Amino acid sequence: MKYLGIFYKPELFNKALSLKNLLLNEGYTVDYCESSERIKNNKVDLTIVLGGDGTFLKASHLVNNPLVGFKGGRLGFLSSYTIEEFDKFLKDLKNDNFVLDERTFLKVSELNAFCLNEVLLIKDPDQKMVDIKISFQDGELFFHADGIMLGTPTGSTGYSLSLGGPILLPNTKAFVITPVAPQFLASRSIVIPDNEKVNIEVDESVNLIIDGANFGKFSKVTVLKSKKKISILRPIDYDFTKSIKEKLGYGKKFL
Amino acid sequence: MKYLGIFYKPELFNKALSLKNLLLNEGYTVDYCESSERIKNNKVDLTIVLGGDGTFLKASHLVNNPLVGFKGGRLGFLSSYTIEEFDKFLKDLKNDNFVLDERTFLKVSELNAFCLNEVLLIKDPDQKMVDIKISFQDGELFFHADGIMLGTPTGSTGYSLSLGGPILLPNTKAFVITPVAPQFLASRSIVIPDNEKVNIEVDESVNLIIDGANFGKFSKVTVLKSKKKISILRPIDYDFTKSIKEKLGYGKKFL
Incomplete structure (x- = not known):
């Protein structure tokens, strides 16, 4: 190098x-x-x-x-x-003297845009709650909510965590879907295999936010695993659990 | 047949x-x-x-x-x-006229016991909270809690859900770890790849419950994916999201 x-x-x-x-x-x-x-x-x-x-x-x-x-x-x-x-x-x-930490990306088909953390579809602050339909190979789900998030394992310690989602180890071959402020108690996250192609349909146009950047209003997007990957250089003693212990206090030993 | x-x-x-x-x-x-x-x-x-x-x-x-x-x-x-x-x-x-729905098992090494839903290590009702150490290839985590659960995707709609865990689609190549009544707010679940071998150590002997059956007191177990799998016969129109919609109301369309 x-x-x-x-x-x-x-x-x-x-x-x-x-x-x-x-x-x-x-x-x-x-x-x-x-x-x-x-x-x-x-x-x-x-x-x-x-x-x-x-x-x-x-x-x-x-x-x-x-x-x-x-x-x-x-x-x-x-x-x-x-x-x-x-x-x-x-x-x-x-x-x-380092290790390579590989991370997976999502892709939003309509834009050919990459996503390392999360794809978020979210209403405007003064907009009414929306009806969301998620469909993938294994079925379909409906949410009446402010929005919906589809995140990678990398994204699971980001906004996904704020929405109440679980932590995914970086090499887990899965994505996580979490509704934002859903009605009817269905606030749990759903974890899906990373080979699923996820179609999201909203009854109104809402903001499409990819890794924090606003791509404008959409009412339909298709999200799937991208071929793009990156490697992050890490100190030789890096491990993911260290970082969630240090940064979140999750799983930390208190003496 | x-x-x-x-x-x-x-x-x-x-x-x-x-x-x-x-x-x-x-x-x-x-x-x-x-x-x-x-x-x-x-x-x-x-x-x-x-x-x-x-x-x-x-x-x-x-x-x-x-x-x-x-x-x-x-x-x-x-x-x-x-x-x-x-x-x-x-x-x-x-x-x-049916589909085969394949499900993964965990194995508790010490007992050579299989597990379709979850392995639970849990203190007696009158026992003090315990210190738990979880270690796997990617690091280690500590919890001060009543117990700890390691579940399969199949188990994610069982006791795991009651503990606040996410729902995993059945074919997700992952397991979920959730502490039971943890101190210090670390109540989130962690999702790990299904090829991880998980060592659980507790500072006191606690009940080992596998799929609801008590196997006695243990202070150390190793849990990993089993070679055992089963196929469940399902009606041709079965899909997992239907069952979580019907049984949990999760992702259900309300008109």
Whole structure:
């Protein structure tokens, strides 16, 4: 890995600049940008993301090669190091001392758009509750609710968790569907195999939000597993349960 | 399918007797028993279960050939017909007019015991809360709770649901772990790939309940996917979402 890209949140311009100089000094070729245009060409071996999970999600849509995230915000399931750990990262990179953490994407057919966390169909704040029909190979379900979310295992620690959903280990071959504020108590999540093609129909047009970005109003979308995958570079001692213990306190040992 | 077994709940003796005569009249060979001994030999092509999900669970442990359940109780995710539908079933059987619904089992290594619904480790009512450690390939988690449940997709509509767990479509290659009355808010379920081997350690001996049957006190068990599977005969129009809509009202259309 000699050709590195840096993708940074505007607020972290200074950090990005100093990292760039550090990497150039170490003999790496660096493609350095705030905009996504140059990373998009996938020439870099590794994209370094400076920012929170939101920045990482954006970057993940643009590249197919491995990424590594440096945490800016409070939570960061997608980041592997804190910004203070540049030196540790450089050492790990030199020594090839990391593991690759593979993550699955969803695809929204109508837009050919990728999704690492979740696809959310949600009404406007002043809109009435909507009727939603979900159908897949194994049947169909109806919800009268504010909206519906279909998430990946990666997304299960994101907004899905706020909606009351379960945590899915990253390598679980499944997706999770959770209604948003459903009527009639049906607030439980449903976990489906990742080879299901999910059709969502809403009786009114609602906002289609993919990984936090609004794609406009839709009343019908088809969501399925994408061929796109990414690998996230992780420190050699990374394990997923560590991150949910540290970041959520879930399954943490209290002494 | 010419050699049929009948496995019935004692209360349904009369129903079993009349079904036996019906089947003999139709030219089937019938192995008819309340006790499990004769079904155990797996000579029958199909085991007919008369009773609720509890009776079905028992039967499922004893056979490897297909089963078909006739509902006695109020809920019945495992039953395919009501007891009143004998005639419809006979017609379906003759015409080979059904689908096979395959279900996965867990295995508790220490006992070589099979589990179709859930493995539950739970303290006695007058025992103090226990410290539980769960470990698998991807890490480890700790809970201070009354107990812990590891369930299959089949079990996800059983006790797992009462504990607040998600619903898993039957063919999802995953298991679900849910703590029972955990301290410190960590009450969410965690969904894991079905190829994980799960070690559960408790700081005190607690009850090991497998599919509702108490196997005595244990402080350490290893649970993993079993090679054992069963096929459940279903009417041709069966789909899992129908049963959760009808039995739980989940995802049901309200007009």
